[in-house]
Amino acid sequence: MPQLRAIVRAVRSSPQRQQTWFKEIAMTMNKEDDEKSPALMLILDVKTRWSSTHQMLRRALDYREVIEGFVSRHRDLRQHELSEADWRSLVLVTDWLKSFRSATTQMSATKSPMLSTTHAIFRGLQDELKSILRSLPNTVDVKIKTGLIEAHRKLSDYYHKFDESPFYMWSALLDPRISYEVMKDDYANDPTLAAYLEESKEDLTTYFHDPHGPFATIRPSSFHSLKNFVARFQRKTKAFVRDELAEYYKLTQDPEDFMKCNPVQWWTAHRAQFPNLFWLARDILSIPGSAVAVERIFSGGRDNISLRRASLHPETIRVLMLVKKKLHLARAEVNAALRK
Incomplete structure (x- = not known):
């Protein structure tokens, strides 16, 4: 990786080097044909741009032949020449980073709720890292293995951070795309997550049914101009208390509409069915999952x-x-x- 970064910096270092780069593309890949895709500059990854490392590696792999020709023609870059093993490592890392780029893209979305999928994304990344570590050959570079282990540890640290706030799991429980029963089955092999799921469900129930909480009664949507003063003489009947949360948990998940469902639109459509729970779901699902x-x-x-x-x-x-x-x-x- 440091070798590739040095090459990219050298290519982008001056207008003359950039011009030489494009000439190298024309000679190596025969890019003069207008019907083919235009020649592109190499990408340098930076810390402030998410997934930029994946973009840098993918662009470098697309222009491997050009990079090799460019390095061979510049004496100061020959010390950074990439071997066949280096290129194979870059292919592996690029493939692994594809999942991370997909995850960061989903978590940075702003047009749909994403807080509810945070746990699923990080759990999926952890499982994938475990699978990668198990499949690594003994001949793999130690730096690559160390990087994967550190990435897994960092994801575990984020998991502990999520546990400090109940809203991540509450949003998942209130997301119609995610079923409580499905999460329960998914966490069956992990006692810690299974216990955390049940604890979160119980805390959500306690919060929602708090007689002095904000969701104890239906929020008024309008004000009546006249007050019925004789209502005090009407026959008192025992009110039937609906458990909206329990009814919501009993709803079956529609697999066909899983990806098409927008949680906010779903709750708006079911507002009459869950008049109190609607407000809680709207408030929680509107919390941004990232900055x-x-x-x-x-x-x-x-x-x-x-x-x-x-x-x-x-x-x-x-x-x-x-x-x-x-x-x-x-x-x-x-x-x-x-x-x-």
Whole structure:
């Protein structure tokens, strides 16, 4: 990996090197044909860009022949020349990182709830790392094996962090795409997770049925203009108390609509059936699973707050950011209408 990074930095180091790179592509891969895909620059991974390492490796593998030719023609890069074993290792690592890139892409989504799938994503990554470690040959590079072990430990640390908040598991229990019975079966071989699931379910039930809690009664959706003062003389009947949470757990999961279901839209459609539970599900499922949305806003704010506009008033910045978001949404609506 350090060898490849050194090569990528050298290729991108100057306009002259970049021009030489594109000429190397033309000679090696015969890219003059306009019908073929355009020549691309190598990607350098950075710590602040998620999945950039996977992108760097995938681009390098696509241009392996070009990289080898470029290195052979530059004496200062021959010390970083990659062997056949190095390329095989890069293929393995690229394949492994594909799952991590998919996971980070799903967890950074902002148009659909993702907090409920966090446990499933990290559990899936851990299982995949275990499978990879078991299948590694004895001849594999020690650095690769060490990196996989450290990645597994880091995921375990995140699991402990999740346990500090009940909302991760509560959101999973309230996600119609995820069945409690299915989670119970999935955790059957892990006593710790099985116990945590039951504990979370019990805590959610206690919180929802708290007589002094926010979900003890249906939230009023409107105000009546007239009050019925004679209602006090009506015959008192014993009210039937519905256990909405128990009814929700009894619902069967539809496998065909599993991927199509949007949790927020599902709860909106079933609001009449679960009038109290709807509010709890809406509040929990609206919790963002990561800080990606906030980071995107800060990154976009750099366009408005430049060096020459560093003295903007906070209210002015707020208005500019809101106007920018409004324009972005309006442009998206226009593009959607044109596609139709």
